Amino acid sequence: MNIKRKTTIKDIANVLNISPAAVSKALHDDSRISEKTKKAVKQVAKNLNYHPNHLASALRKGKSNLVGIIAPRTNSHFFSSVVQSMEEVLNKKGYNIIMTHSNESYKKECDNIDTLLYTQVDGIIASMANETIDLNYYNKIKTKGIPLILFDRGENDLNVDYIGIDDYKSSRIIVQHLVEQGCKRIAHIGGYKHTRIFNNRIRGYMDALKTYHLPVEPELLLEGSLTIEDGRAKMEQLLQLKNRPDAVYAASDYAALGALQILQENQISVPNDIALVGFGNEPFTSMVNPSITSINQHSEAIGKLAAETFLEYMKAPVIKQSLNKKILDAELIVRDSSQIKG
Amino acid sequence: MNIKRKTTIKDIANVLNISPAAVSKALHDDSRISEKTKKAVKQVAKNLNYHPNHLASALRKGKSNLVGIIAPRTNSHFFSSVVQSMEEVLNKKGYNIIMTHSNESYKKECDNIDTLLYTQVDGIIASMANETIDLNYYNKIKTKGIPLILFDRGENDLNVDYIGIDDYKSSRIIVQHLVEQGCKRIAHIGGYKHTRIFNNRIRGYMDALKTYHLPVEPELLLEGSLTIEDGRAKMEQLLQLKNRPDAVYAASDYAALGALQILQENQISVPNDIALVGFGNEPFTSMVNPSITSINQHSEAIGKLAAETFLEYMKAPVIKQSLNKKILDAELIVRDSSQIKG
Numbered sequence: 001m002n003i004k005r006k007t008t009i010k011d012i013a014n015v016l017n018i019s020p021a022a023v024s025k026a027l028h029d030d031s032r033i034s035e036k037t038k039k040a041v042k043q044v045a046k047n048l049n050y051h052p053n054h055l056a057s058a059l060r061k062g063k064s065n066l067v068g069i070i071a072p073r074t075n076s077h078f079f080s081s082v083v084q085s086m087e088e089v090l091n092k093k094g095y096n097i098i099m100t101h102s103n104e105s106y107k108k109e110c111d112n113i114d115t116l117l118y119t120q121v122d123g124i125i126a127s128m129a130n131e132t133i134d135l136n137y138y139n140k141i142k143t144k145g146i147p148l149i150l151f152d153r154g155e156n157d158l159n160v161d162y163i164g165i166d167d168y169k170s171s172r173i174i175v176q177h178l179v180e181q182g183c184k185r186i187a188h189i190g191g192y193k194h195t196r197i198f199n200n201r202i203r204g205y206m207d208a209l210k211t212y213h214l215p216v217e218p219e220l221l222l223e224g225s226l227t228i229e230d231g232r233a234k235m236e237q238l239l240q241l242k243n244r245p246d247a248v249y250a251a252s253d254y255a256a257l258g259a260l261q262i263l264q265e266n267q268i269s270v271p272n273d274i275a276l277v278g279f280g281n282e283p284f285t286s287m288v289n290p291s292i293t294s295i296n297q298h299s300e301a302i303g304k305l306a307a308e309t310f311l312e313y314m315k316a317p318v319i320k321q322s323l324n325k326k327i328l329d330a331e332l333i334v335r336d337s338s339q340i341k342g
Numbered sequence: 343m344n345i346k347r348k349t350t351i352k353d354i355a356n357v358l359n360i361s362p363a364a365v366s367k368a369l370h371d372d373s374r375i376s377e378k379t380k381k382a383v384k385q386v387a388k389n390l391n392y393h394p395n396h397l398a399s400a401l402r403k404g405k406s407n408l409v410g411i412i413a414p415r416t417n418s419h420f421f422s423s424v425v426q427s428m429e430e431v432l433n434k435k436g437y438n439i440i441m442t443h444s445n446e447s448y449k450k451e452c453d454n455i456d457t458l459l460y461t462q463v464d465g466i467i468a469s470m471a472n473e474t475i476d477l478n479y480y481n482k483i484k485t486k487g488i489p490l491i492l493f494d495r496g497e498n499d500l501n502v503d504y505i506g507i508d509d510y511k512s513s514r515i516i517v518q519h520l521v522e523q524g525c526k527r528i529a530h531i532g533g534y535k536h537t538r539i540f541n542n543r544i545r546g547y548m549d550a551l552k553t554y555h556l557p558v559e560p561e562l563l564l565e566g567s568l569t570i571e572d573g574r575a576k577m578e579q580l581l582q583l584k585n586r587p588d589a590v591y592a593a594s595d596y597a598a599l600g601a602l603q604i605l606q607e608n609q610i611s612v613p614n615d616i617a618l619v620g621f622g623n624e625p626f627t628s629m630v631n632p633s634i635t636s637i638n639q640h641s642e643a644i645g646k647l648a649a650e651t652f653l654e655y656m657k658a659p660v661i662k663q664s665l666n667k668k669i670l671d672a673e674l675i676v677r678d679s680s681q682i683k684g
Contacts (some may be wrong), residue, residue: 066457074422082414087443091450094458099441101429115408115438119461163571259631287599334375 001045007048014140015044056209067310068116069099070109070126072153076254077282078299079127082151085303086125095122102129106223107318110137123147125309130156130225133194149315151306153197155305161324162306167197170295170330171204173194173213174249174277177293179212181340183247183275187220189234189259198223201251201279226251231258241264246274247338253278253285254294260337290336357386404536409652410458411441411488412451412468414495418596419624420641421469424493427645428467434651437464444471446567449614452479460657462662464663465489465652470496472567475536489655492649495539496641503666505647509539511583512637512672513546516591516619519635519674523682525617529562531576531601532593541566543621545595568593583610588616588678595627602679618679632678640670 011026013020026033026041033041044050052182067090068171071079073163075100079244085234098119100112109129109340116124127150138158141148154162171188188205191198202221209216219241224230231250235258238245250256264268268292271278278285278294285292305326351369355362368375375383386392409432409532413421417429429439440461442454451471459482476554480500483490486562489503489635496504513530520528530547544563551558561583566572573592577600580587592598598620599662605612612618612632618635620627627634646666 066461074426076415080416080422085443087445088652096442096453098457099443099462101425101441103426103429111433111438115440119440207640213660216636262379274448284626284629286628288629324514 006251007050007051008060009043010291011048011172012041012044012050014111015048016040055121056187061097063122064120065119066119067095067097067307068112068119068121068124070094070102070104070112070124071098071099072127072129074103076239076280078152078280078297081299082127082303082306085300087303089304089307090310093314102121104130106131106134108258113141114139117144123149123313125149125151125306125310127152128195130192130195148312149306151302153195159323161309163302163309163324163326164197165295165297165302165327165328165330167200167330168204168207170209170279171201171249172331173330173332174279174295175205175208175212177334178247178249178275178338179214181247181275181338182269183340185220185239185243185245186213186214186247186249187222187245188249188251189222189224189226189231189238189255191225191226198251205249206313212253220245224255226255227262228258231255232262233258235262242258244274247276249277249279251279253280253282253292255286256294256337257288260288260290260292271336271338271340275340281333285333286335288329289319293335293338294331294333296331298331303330317321343459349387349392352654353390354383354386354392357390358377358382359499369407369617396496405438405464406462408461409437409439409649410461410463410466412441412444412454412458412466413441413472414444414446414469415445416445416621420494420499420622420639423641424469424645424648426631427642428649429645430609431649432652435656444474445545446472448473455479455483459483459486459488463488465491465655467491467493467648467652469494470537472534489652491648491651493644495537501665503651505644505651505666505668505670506539507639507644507670507672508638509672510543510546510549513543513548513591515619515672515674516637517547517554519620519676520589520591520680521556521615523589523617523680525614525682526556527562527578527585527587528556528589528591529564529580529587530591530593531564531566531568531573531580531597534565534567535652540568540593547591562587565598568597570596570600570603574598574604576602577604581610586616589618590616591619591621593621595622595636596633598636598679599630602634608618612680613678613680617682620679623675624680627675628677635677635680636675638673638675640673643670 009020009023013023023041026038028235047341069083075078090097100115100316102109102112106129108133123146135158149161151163174307175186190202193199206216224232249258250259256276263274278292281296282292309324349360351365354365365383368380382579394571411425415421432439442457444451444454448471453473465488477500491503493505512676532544535541546556564576566576590601590603602618610616620634623638627636651666
């Protein structure tokens with residue numbers, strides 16, 4: 001086994017015959033160090049495989065340099081892509097992230113918050129569980145003065161920074177697209193109304209139906225957890241209607257996939273008999289046959305913006321007071337599941 | 343906003359007119375409490391929406407009740423499924439997990455270890471990054487006396503508990519299956535040899551070729567990072583060979599998917615011109631067309647066993663000394679990409 005002592009700033013200083021303080025300044029791009037020295041220090045650091053101990057230096061400054069993340073699910077490409085993009089931005093600034101998952105459970109989310117507060121994170125970036133209605137626990141973070149930034153699933157009542165896409169408009173774009181394909185009876189497999197993003201999608205769906213003078217019927221609007229299994233169950237329910245829909249818009253790609261499975265098991269042609277649209281642009285939407293039309297949620301931009309919002313707090317904890325609400329424009333990616341060749 | 347005081351053990355005790363200590367014992371299924379009282383306590387706890395503060399009680403006992411996880415990737419179904427299954431077992435015993443990702447980088451993995459040690463986790467369950475060769479950092483965990491359990495990608499040299507599948511045998515099963523389909527020139531898009539699991543897959547592939555008297559040629563054995571992009575690049579390389587393979591076995595489903603994309607872009611029929619097998623049984627393997635034959639890695643069993651191994655340490659830190667090496671049997675799931683109808 002290859003046991004090596006870790007390279008320190010002192011090792012770099014010895015090689016270049018300069019002071020450790022100068023090495024530290026050079027590594028932090030201090031203006032008091034010449035470009036030539038900076039270049040030399042960075043080259044030696046690379047050659048010696050120098051790995052800075054962010055945590056040690058952070059703790060000296062009374063900071064953990066950790067950012068806690070709470071994501072509702074482990075296996076969604078949207079969330080993992082948001083987190084990856086956050087990580088890229090945060091790592092560059094010397095922050096590491098620790099992740100927790102609520103698995104859509106309120107109880108677990110409370111545990112996650114306790115865990116992250118215990119580990120003394122410098123901030124928390126979270127997306128709420130489906131179950132969460134009580135905001136008490138999130139207020140605990142605010143009370144402790146720790147920056148809290150919500151993304152995707154956030155509650156306006158908390159009055160914290162929020163980054164997400166325009167869910168209301170996304171629904172309107174989807175309905176408009178389906179109307180253009182000739183669909184006249186559009187069902188919605190929606191999320192739980194108490195979650196603002198799903199409520200916005202439902203409102204957008206209903207308002208768009210009214211705009212196009214299409215039927216707004218309770219039997220066409222279903223609420224659920226939006227998993228594959230939920231999509232299957234809801235599609236089965238829709239197929240039992242006397243007056244079946246000719247299009248289904250599911251508020252998640254997973255539910256859309258479940259719906260597609262049921263349609264195919266029942267030899268119903270997609271999109272010709274029933275057109276289908278999902279939400280989230282998960283990678284599998286372009287892999288399945290037919291490929292599934294979906295909304296691009298700009299996961300990378302969301303992750304980047306959430307990380308940058310956190311960094312603003314770190315730069316100026318006193319100045320940064322104003323609430324950021326960044327709503328990104330959604331983009332419809334049209335694929336085979338909704339392109340009716342009439 | 344609905345601000346509620348959190349229910350405490352005292353509240354439950356007041357309702358039932360018993361002592362808080364009795365409530366606590368009842369909630370922990372203590373044998374000194376009658377079944378009738380236990381039932382009553384649990385019912386009241388449920389009615390009052392009681393949420394135990396595991397962390398507070400853990401800290402009193404000098405434990406964090408946190409288990410740290412290091413996974414190489416954020417967006418792999420295998421890893422998220424392993425973690426979910428670990429979480430189920432650990433949550434039931436009052437442990438919460440915090441996750442970090444190495445993104446296949448050795449430097450990040452060192453940061454992850456520092457972070458987890460700083461948060462005083464009771465144990466670390468990890469799967470190594472592709473880049474990791476130096477085991478110094480992992481030894482740091484052992485030196486601190488913190489249980490370390492490796493899964494999937496682990497190094498025997500560390501002499502710690504390990505849970506994984508039989509990679510060598512998996513390769514042999516794959517080659518046997520391809521030979522039975524009539525394939526005679528089998529290429530392998532493999533992982534990096536320095537990672538034991540990938541080395542075992544390469545060894546299994548080579549030994550099986552010898553068993554069936556098939557050509558073992560350097561040009562048919564490629565090493566890489568096994569991403570979709572890597573699979574694309576390696577498949578392009580294989581297509582440029584004078585003597586093309588009639589089957590490709592990729593050591594990850596992502597690489598297999600990349601290979602499939604290139605084959606389809608070049609109008610090469612799968613499986614008839616070139617048969618294809620992946621590894622990992624990611625959900626997309628059954629969604630794409632043709633569906634991809636793959637090895638089921640038993641992610642749920644791996645997660646469960648890793649969690650249980652950790653719990654053994656917690657039960658008996660002095661007694662648990664012997665090294666567990668649990669190797670699960672792999673299972674080949676045959677799909678369209680390798681079923682040649684002759």
